[in-house]
Amino acid sequence: MLGFLLRRLGDVIPTFFGVTILVFLMIHLIPSDPIQMRAGERSIDPERYAELQKEYGFDRPLVVQYFDYLGGVLQGDLGESFVTKRPVIEEFATLFPATIELSIAGILFAVIIGLPLGVIAAINRGKWLDHLTMSLSLTGYSMPIFWWALLLIMFFSTTLGWTPVSGRLSIMYYIEPTTGFMLIDTLISDEKGAFISALRHLILPTIALGTIPMAVIARMTRSSMLEVLGEEYIRVARAKGLAPMRVIMVHALRNALIPVITVIGLQVGVLFAGAILTETIFSWPGIGKWIVEALNRRDYPTIQGGILMIAFVVMGVNLLVDLMYGVINPRIRHKR
Amino acid sequence: MALLEVKNLTVEFGSEDRPFRAVDNVSYSVDRGEVLGIVGESGSGKSVSSLAVMGLIDFPGRVTADSLTFDGQDLLTMSPGKRRAITGKDIGMIFQDPMSALNPCFTVEAQIMEALKVHEGGSKKERRERTLDLLNQVGIPDPKSRMTAYPHQLSGGMSQRIVIAMAIACNPRLLIADEPTTALDVTIQAQIIDLLLKLQDDSDMALILITHDLALVSEAADRIQVMYAGQLFESGPADSIFAAPRHPYTQALLEALPERSEGHDRLRTIPGVVPGQYDRPAGCLLAPRCRYANDRCVAERPDVGAYNGRDVRCFYPLDDRGQPTGQTTGETV
Ligand SMILES: Nc1ncnc2c1ncn2[C@@H]1O[C@H](COP(=O)(O)OP(=O)(O)OP(=O)(O)O)[C@@H](O)[C@H]1O
Numbered sequence: 001m002l003g004f005l006l007r008r009l010g011d012v013i014p015t016f017f018g019v020t021i022l023v024f025l026m027i028h029l030i031p032s033d034p035i036q037m038r039a040g041e042r043s044i045d046p047e048r049y050a051e052l053q054k055e056y057g058f059d060r061p062l063v064v065q066y067f068d069y070l071g072g073v074l075q076g077d078l079g080e081s082f083v084t085k086r087p088v089i090e091e092f093a094t095l096f097p098a099t100i101e102l103s104i105a106g107i108l109f110a111v112i113i114g115l116p117l118g119v120i121a122a123i124n125r126g127k128w129l130d131h132l133t134m135s136l137s138l139t140g141y142s143m144p145i146f147w148w149a150l151l152l153i154m155f156f157s158t159t160l161g162w163t164p165v166s167g168r169l170s171i172m173y174y175i176e177p178t179t180g181f182m183l184i185d186t187l188i189s190d191e192k193g194a195f196i197s198a199l200r201h202l203i204l205p206t207i208a209l210g211t212i213p214m215a216v217i218a219r220m221t222r223s224s225m226l227e228v229l230g231e232e233y234i235r236v237a238r239a240k241g242l243a244p245m246r247v248i249m250v251h252a253l254r255n256a257l258i259p260v261i262t263v264i265g266l267q268v269g270v271l272f273a274g275a276i277l278t279e280t281i282f283s284w285p286g287i288g289k290w291i292v293e294a295l296n297r298r299d300y301p302t303i304q305g306g307i308l309m310i311a312f313v314v315m316g317v318n319l320l321v322d323l324m325y326g327v328i329n330p331r332i333r334h335k336r
Numbered sequence: 337m338a339l340l341e342v343k344n345l346t347v348e349f350g351s352e353d354r355p356f357r358a359v360d361n362v363s364y365s366v367d368r369g370e371v372l373g374i375v376g377e378s379g380s381g382k383s384v385s386s387l388a389v390m391g392l393i394d395f396p397g398r399v400t401a402d403s404l405t406f407d408g409q410d411l412l413t414m415s416p417g418k419r420r421a422i423t424g425k426d427i428g429m430i431f432q433d434p435m436s437a438l439n440p441c442f443t444v445e446a447q448i449m450e451a452l453k454v455h456e457g458g459s460k461k462e463r464r465e466r467t468l469d470l471l472n473q474v475g476i477p478d479p480k481s482r483m484t485a486y487p488h489q490l491s492g493g494m495s496q497r498i499v500i501a502m503a504i505a506c507n508p509r510l511l512i513a514d515e516p517t518t519a520l521d522v523t524i525q526a527q528i529i530d531l532l533l534k535l536q537d538d539s540d541m542a543l544i545l546i547t548h549d550l551a552l553v554s555e556a557a558d559r560i561q562v563m564y565a566g567q568l569f570e571s572g573p574a575d576s577i578f579a580a581p582r583h584p585y586t587q588a589l590l591e592a593l594p595e596r597s598e599g600h601d602r603l604r605t606i607p608g609v610v611p612g613q614y615d616r617p618a619g620c621l622l623a624p625r626c627r628y629a630n631d632r633c634v635a636e637r638p639d640v641g642a643y644n645g646r647d648v649r650c651f652y653p654l655d656d657r658g659q660p661t662g663q664t665t666g667e668t669v
């Protein structure tokens with residue numbers, strides 16, 4: 001198991017360098033010059049320009065700049081926002097819990113709904129229940145997030161008035177951020193009703209964000225289950241006289257989950273992409289919304305830092321998924 | 337009363353209006369402590385008929401029978417729960433390919449103990465001890481360390497021993513072994529058969545041994561049942577079938593045995609293959625391959641009839657000299 005862990009870590013390191021190089025180059029590959037950009041409409045006199053170049057270190061060779069940047073990244077220094085002048089990493093840290101909260105809710109929604117749907121479809125293969133669940137998941141998969149989010153808002157918020165339209169918490173409450181996770185913070189606060197409010201705010205963004213991963217997980221679970229159900233060991237398990245439920249939930253699902261877990265891991269990347277849209281639509285104060293705002297303001301250090309951090313998180317989650325894969329699949333665990 | 341009594345078992349696949357009969361009105365019985373050999377080429381319905389006995393034929397397969405009883409209990413009409421209490425406890429089954437018969441995600445002990453837990457309960461400690469006994473019984477070297485092994489860490493022969501241990505865990509009264517050695521090395525095949533026969537002998541369990549290998553059942557089985565394209569062709573006591581086959585197909589199978597091919601330049605084989613779903617002849621299913629077939633065989637399908645203490649499905653059962661009876665020479669096509 002330790003060897004397996006080290007091997008996986010070994011795979012991650014080149015990816016880490018690749019990502020930092022890409023993000024670093026980004027600022028040098030975009031057609032506009034960041035200093036010119038910041039000057040905006042006003043022209044900038046050449047002397048001041050050279051001064052600023054020096055200040056930001058843009059006058060040095062690219063390689064030197066990269067290692068400088070890398071050194072900073074390794075020490076947790078992602079530069080300062082052009083706009084707020086606050087360290088990017090700090091802003092990230094304040095906003096990240098909101099995104100994690102939404103993402104976890106989204107992926108939980110996707111797994112909790114998607115897995116059973118896939119299993120139900122597989123064991124009813126070819127019958128109407130199978131067709132129904134699979135058409136539903138195809139619809140979910142094909143629905144653009146912004147469109148789906150607007151539909152949800154129109155129906156549940158505007159028409160039915162069940163859920164709030166945007167934000168994380170009703171303005172009636174003020175909650176001091178302790179963990180940054182609104183559900184936890186409201187739960188430990190004295191404000192009565194804040195938790196319910198936070199929960200109601202979370203529902204629609206969760207559905208909007210979780211629908212595509214849910215559809216992907218449902219389809220993957222179905223096909224994986226079908227494959228496993230045709231295996232000889234399933235027949236052997238039934239020949240032991242086990243109840244059908246046990247055969248499906250223990251013998252089949254355990255094996256069918258192996259590819260599904262990989263897919264869930266891959267969905268984390270999709271989830272962050274979706275979070276950017278979802279947060280913008282629901283005014284959810286997370287890093288998705290933050291990056292979109294930074295893009296609008298050409299706040300390059302923030303964009304760079306944000307992308308880099310998202311890449312790290314995705315890499316971390318994929319590593320975690322790989323490890324989980326090893327835990328549930330003995331063949332991987334024992335491979336030297 | 338026989339332990340297992342199968343009367344006119346039929347298993348159909350495909351659509352209702354154009355069904356494919358994988359098993360066609362097959363009847364047999366197995367007594368306590370008896371070894372029944374079921375022989376036939378690939379596609380003759382050996383596996384499907386055993387799966388039907390186990391209750392493992394799935395929709396859209398259809399199983400019908402005049403009667404299917406185990407120890408006097410009607411398997412067809414009992415509730416699924418009650419039937420599962422028999423399956424895996426009183427009737428065990430071993431499958432063809434041991435390498436895919438074990439669940440790759442669970443350890444050896446987990447898979448054996450599961451059968452014990454479902455049917456016998458008891459404490460975990462008791463189940464673990466019993467599992468260790470079983471591994472010893474099926475000849476696993478160093479059983480303690482194999483208990484926690486995963487299937488991918490085992491060889492084919494070892495896996496088959498584990499599968500056998502699993503099937504006999506609850507002391508079944510009937511064990512169905514469906515080509516238990518086909519997927520194994522020749523050197524290991526004999527060991528596994530010996531093991532099965534020893535287990536059968538020690539516990540007075542009945543054994544259905546399914547195989548392609550007529551020579552194998554000749555030594556092991558009390559009675560033999562020859563199947564072809566879903567039908568029973570001949571059944572009777574093993575030694576008498578060997579001494580004098582009554583069905584042309586049995587005769588041809590026997591002639592194809594290496595030890596009976598002495599004096600011939602090469603092994604004799606039966607030309608052609610077992611007809612499948614789309615090429616079943618209208619008359620006798622063997623007609624295209626039978627050396628005694630005549631016009632009647634091509635046009636009509638023979639029923640099973642009693643002949644000299646055997647059940648034989650042929651218009652012209654063979655006499656002691658191996659010649660068809662009731663047929664005038666020159667009539668064959
Ligand atoms: N689930 C199924 N659906 C349709 N046809 C099937 C199904 N299972 C088996 N058959 C068909 O039934 C026939 C008998 O198959 P069976 O597996 O019983 O043969 P067998 O005698 O066990 O052969 P082998 O020696 O190759 O194991 C074959 O023609 C096979 O294609």
Ligand code: SF4
Nearest residue numbers: 620623626633650651
């Ligand atoms: S009925 Fe005819 S074709 Fe069929 S086995 Fe007998 S002799 Fe051969």
Ligand SMILES: [Mg+2]
Nearest residue numbers: 382383384514
């Ligand atoms: Mg078979």
